[in-house]
Amino acid sequence: MNLITIAGKVSHVNRIASTLDDGGRIVTKHVTALRIDGRHVEISDDVSWAAEGDHVAIVAEQGVDGLVPLAIRNDTTGYEDVSEVSSSYGFAVLMIVLGVVLVALIIGIFMIAWGLWTIYKVNTDKKVIAEAKRRLDSIPRARATAAA
8 A cells, every 4th residue: 555645736737638449449548747736746537626726635546657546635626535445345245155156166266266355355445545535634724815
């Protein structure tokens, strides 16, 4: 778990959308390059939650294409978002039950292993997201400045 915490004023927002041919289907990939408190940040998403001059705080993981935000707060607009776990215990239990039923066939062993791995992954993701939320809450909120 290598979480990165960044907070400050947003500037130099540059949104880039590129289309790719992924084996016969067209895929659009969004990347946003911006500066937060003067630090260059690349986020592998269309950052619709931040604009020029906003005060933001993010907790993210380093992904292949850039940062993947887990917890976001925009103190200027009041927007706040925390990621959710993508897998569920229900799917894991289903895989284990089907694996037990099909254990006489070799595939049942793999289904049980997949179910156990999914439980491990859900627990790990929940811990990472809880830590991201804790770190976001520990960052002081930016005070709004009155317009002159």
